[in-house]
Amino acid sequence: MANHSEFPLWEVFIRSHGGLNHKHAGSLHAADAQMALEHARDVYTRRMEGVSIWVVPSAAITASDPADTDPFFEPAKDKIYRHPTFYDIPEGLKHM
Amino acid sequence: MSTQVSLEERFQARIDAEQKIEPKDWMPEAYRKTLIRQISQHAHSEVVGMLPEGNWITRAPSLRRKVALLAKVQDEAGHGLYLYSAAETLGISREELYNELLSGKAKYSSIFNYPTLTWADMGAVGWLVDGAAIMNQVALCKCSYGPYARAMVRVCKEESFHQRQGFEILLTLSKGTPEQRAMCQDAINRWWWPSMMMFGPNDSDSPHSAQSMRWKIKRYSNDTLRQKFVDMAAEQIRVLNMTLPDPDLRWNEERGHYDFGPIDWNEFNEVLKGNGPCNRERLAARRKAWEEGAWVREAAMAHAAKRQQQSVQSH
């Protein structure tokens, strides 16, 4: 049971309908990208869940560190002027 | 030391606030270990669970039943895969998990150490074993560990046809010839008590339960889920015109639940120790598949490496 024969891990992203984003569906093991794509088809689209698949080696993903949560995401909280409800418009104004 | 305490306090506070824990978040070592143990046991159960039902794929009595059973057993492979992936986010590889299973160190659900003797067993397994599993799994969709909860959501979605498939098999048999009805009752008799044991020991004898409840890895106690299962089955059995093999089973108006007889925990413990009717066969089958697959996996890796080499050279 040598370690070198273990297939590497891949992350699978699936577009469920035309026009939607690819969304993370799960992971799987495969020897290469082609196999990963086919395994993704066989594992994650058995019930018509998708129209397009991306596979990415798990090792290629760089994730934000939970320790950075505050500096990363806190500063967006008080920038309420980025949201439409920040602005007052007269009642009855249409199509805005 | 004090930072450790505050980390643990903050961790517990997040859990109490129903926030999900994600792979890179800080977590107590014991939480990680408990999860690895539980998720991998769950994964092993799915994969070993393919065997008793796989046993009837080639003998399924109609083409419709054959494709349904194939699809169901395939789903179990998928569920094992989702669960192994969830365990892998905790820093252990699938191969390590397999090795624990194949060496006999890791446990899996004891129910799969019982044999499937007739076609009716496909019905009883679907109705009772999947029925019991679903009780557990629905509860786990709300578990505190994100990847586990998400895997369970997917599993529950797919699982919904499994129990129906089983019930339909039994219903068909229950309306059939005298032999078919006998086959149906016999399968229910054999699978009822082992299914009851699937929820684990009584709460008073369940060593890990309290901590798991605090961590919200477990949301309901063994006995609570078992009672829910009995209440469900006691009603559904009437549709089948069959009986559950428990003379003590009766509605308790006061409790608003069905009462049921004592479980033979001695049998449970023996099966757990490896003395069930099929423990050895199940592990041997998994070992054989894994060992005989080794050269295939090596070949695929070797080929992928060659391809990689070629594409590097051609650039």
Next chain:
Amino acid sequence: MRDFLLLLADNTQILGHRLGEWCGHGPELEIDMAMTNLALDLVGQSRNYYQYLAELEGKGRTEDDLAYLRDAREFRNCLLVEQPNGDFARTVARNFLFDSWHFFFLQALCNSNDERLAAIAAKSLKEVTYHLRWSSEWVIRLGDGTEESHRRIQDAFDHLWTYRGELLTPAPFETEAASAGYGVDLHSIKPLTEDKLADILYQATLRRPEDGWMQSGGKTGRHSEHLGYLLAEMQYVQRAYPNSVW
């Protein structure tokens, strides 16, 4: 028409059954699931043919009567598909030999003058396009993988080669089907399947076995010993409890 439909139905049923035997025993979970998908496609295809035949007969028989209540001598499938799974290499080689024929056969069958057959062929072709890709890639991986995998897949082709001839040699009912316009002229697909075979074997660094004596007989009901056991298992419940609903 009856024998021709049985050929298509039995080929897919028996190969699907063999692939179903792998379920739970594959070399890795993902591969296990892939093989079950192949099995499901094939059994699904066979049901389409059996159902069509049952309708044509008009005797009130069902797809299950056709699958479960005929004896081995009445099965029309090629010898290749009933061969045991063996190791993974044997299964891959068997599937590839079948797929690389099946794909071109279905392409041609899409032009059948029988609308129902053409429609079944068109639907099946989508599935079989994937089957051919799956088995081709595995032939290449195993052939150009390790020394052991190369040896195993070469052995598998050497062993199964004798069953290949039957795929491309028409039985009398196939010749009749082709000339009536609802079947397939096997001579026309021969060069296509030969090219595919040569291409994949080349990529896999495998040697094409010699075309020696070719076994035949499956299409007319003279099978290998393996089919009897396969059917004994497959048909057991239906035979043991006749006239029951399952």
